[in-house]
Amino acid sequence: MIQRAGTLEYDYLFLIDSDLILHPDTLKHLISTDKDIISEVFWTQWQPGTLHQPQVWMHDEYNQWELLPGEQLKPEEINRRFHEFLAKLKEPGIYEVGGLGACTLISRKAILTGASYHQVKNISYWGEDRHFCIRAAALGIPLFVDTHYPALHLYRDSDLGKVADFIKQNGGGQHASGLSEPLPQLNAAALESEQPQLASESVAATDSAQPELSLEAVTDTDAAPSALTPDAAAATDSAQPEHEAVADTTPAQPSPVPDTANEITAGTASALTRPKLTLTMVVKKEGGRFLRQVLEEHRKYIDAAVIVDDSSTDDTAAICLEVLEGIPVQLVRNTRSKFSNEIELRKQQWEAVIATEPEWILNLDSDELFEASFATEIDDLLRDPQVDLFCFRLYDFWNDSHYREDAYWRSHLSYRPFLLRYRGDFDYVWYELPQHCGRLPENIFELPHQLSNLRLKHLGWSKPEYRLEKYLRYMQLDPDGQYGWKEQYDSILDEFPRLVAWVE
Template sequence: MQRVLIASPVRQKPSILREFLWSLSHLETTGLEVEYAFIDDNERESTLLREFAAGRKNVHIFPGNGAGHAYHCDEHTHHWREDLIWKVAGYKNRFIQLARDSGFDFLFLVDSDLVLHPKTLVHLVGLGKDIVSEVYWTRWEPDMIPLPQVWVADNYRLYHMQRGEMLDEKEIARRVKEFLETLQKPGVYKVGGLGACTLISRRAILLGVSFSEIYNLGLIGEDRHFCIRAAALGLELYADTYYPPYHIYRESELAGLKAYKEKYFPSGRETPTGAAMLQTADEETGTRGSKITLAMLVRNEAGRYLERVLKHAAQYIDCAVILDDASEDNTVEVCKKTLQNIPLTLVSNKQPSFHNEIILRKQLWELAVGTRPDWILILDADEIFEERAVKELRSLAVNPEIEVYYFRLYDMWDEDHYREDEYWKAHHYYRPFMVRYVPGFPYQWRETPQHCGRFPHNITELRGATSSLRVKHLGWMKPADRLAKYYRYKKLDPLGQYGLIDQYLSILDPKPNLVAWKDEQ
């Protein structure tokens, strides 16, 4: 289980701070061990922070130096002075030190005027990035258009350009528009600057990220110094746009918070559980949608079965989410070309994590959830439904009473035969492949590096049904594939801790028992 320190320096108006703390109490933390750290920089000790800590053993409140450091914000803007900027920088560095010394896997630095979407934390952790901020939009001055708290480069440049490139005002305006429109689409994007809602990995902390002033840099603001130092350390900065927070930049903006809560929180109530939760979800969503979102994890799949699988799936899916685990071939190009007529979210990891499957499965799940799906259908790149699924999956998806569909998986040993013996009988059992996303359900994962399951393990609590549709597993059909999988399991699970040693050994059986595949009508 990964440990996360959620931290914030707090000097805030009570009406705004109350909403910030409310959103923290509603954050989903499935699979995470969370602690909170606040530096109370108010003139007087914050009653709201003490109330938040009451009854919680995982909250730490440290005194700040609020006396004599006036900070003024009004309905026009926030007024920052140099001494205040570097005081806050010192506070953030204290949080970095605490996270480093206490062995946290991540530090989540959040400004106290944000109301976070409940899925923010588990989503950002699942991305596997060293430094990533969730994007929000603010009118920095009342007559300005809403702008993001992330930027491309320099002080706050919102457009891309090559070093030495000369641009006129028209081209600059076009590129700014392009960057802002990109950030309005759900995705994960590399940026040059960020702040205010930032997840920082332990790797970045150990490399030496800091908010301290770089003495020969004239840019204003501790976040800019942090970002430049991070880049100099070889770290990349990313902006995520799936779950934008609500920014209460002015007290007058509290009025718009009601609509945000109604949209992302179930009527502002505490999250229900069990049967009551399922009933609430049904009541609030009304008629349940039937859109099918394909979610797939890929790595070096070009030249194998990927194109065949995607072409077939494209006949019955509405959109696709693909997580590429640092492929070294043209897997990404195959995905884009084959699904060119299907709305596609494709994210590529810079470093592979195939040795730790749970990280990838959770990352894929969060990416899929971020597209606001009705159904999530998870197939591996070598799994394909039988032909009749093109028509029949649609009929399954329109059933409002079912939330999980279970299918049988057949391990194909060639195009016309599947294997069946003591260790190869997966087709005797039904397993989940298609799950309706239920907002508010407390999804939980089996935290093992291998054989963790493609879905959260507690989906069995949802209303399920079996289907006669069958899935072909093509990944065993070629001798070279079988040999590669044998050595993969031998390397990743040599003691059979997550699977069966005897089954691993049986992969290379020269005369397995094969059964002829028969198409069903």
């Protein structure tokens, strides 16, 4: 698109994602700012119950606070600057930023200077907007965001209900000050239809400037429908304690000393220097599913485990202790299931984990496991002193070798938080709802965070009998899709879904 705009001598190229609704004066106003690269701001609640954040940032992948070269900030100072940045962008103005996208005006001057979305080969950041912004900065082209006409971002289906109010509020096309700027005079070719010669392209939402970090109920595997499952153990004798802690105190066995340097495995060498990694899970009647397979993979790189068994009646707990033999395991067994009140269960899990004084926490479900390369690359993530939170893409497997991808199954287009460095000096806050409260505290994105290209497999849909079981449960508990997505429910039993081969 940029090359075409340059060849045809367009005055501007306007790139806008297909899930944005704009104020009618947006484009005229952006042109009038006389900036070579400028985006209109929009705000998104990337996870339910969290702060709305703009799609622009100051440095690295999505850090939204000022940072001088060589400056080392404490968490409380990062938090202060983060909120200061957000407050500034809520005031109408034009501000210089380090990264932007999704609703961007690019001038001919910037195009001729070399602005491009091509990948910068020695940069590993995900997303073409990051490569565009890094290249622009290297070329000496400043990046700006305008906050006079915030766009509406239709990030979830529920956001569609905001469109009518947005149009009603902004239908007058008047700036907050009452002004409506005229278009600047452009070249003759641009005036053929009494409009500036703009190359306006709608970019797919998956290429948005902001990586998707949402925990969408419609694609988060079991989250929405499972939340409706009644408490199967409600009849447990109330005189019994609600949970009992069972700890496997078997010390981790030291690895044998290799005879030669060539015999040192990646795991042996890294274990000497890397921070401790604690796996935590909530499990319930998983003995006949994927628990054993998943734990056998996890034991390759974890140093400890904290597992909450939410009132299983099978051999789930025994499998955990058996497969993780030799690794310190803190096993908490609930005699009364807390599954119907997720916030209670997640807080119980969190308190059990932090009681062990963890360094890094890996929070996964019993049917989730990483691709094979995670075992060798996890050490680099844990050693990174600049990052406290890593987010990953989750792929819904439909059989042993393929994942599903279509309009209803797009979980892998989002980045979700799974790996967190525990900081005792940070005030963690939970999303206080009975369901959809999240696996981790809601304010963790105030910590320095980063996206990882390592991929996570979700196996819970990978067998026909599991899909049928879930479908029948959804039809029983939420037949009208009140709490989930009816069309997605109906798609579960599609005879010929679109599947994509998994490649390690």
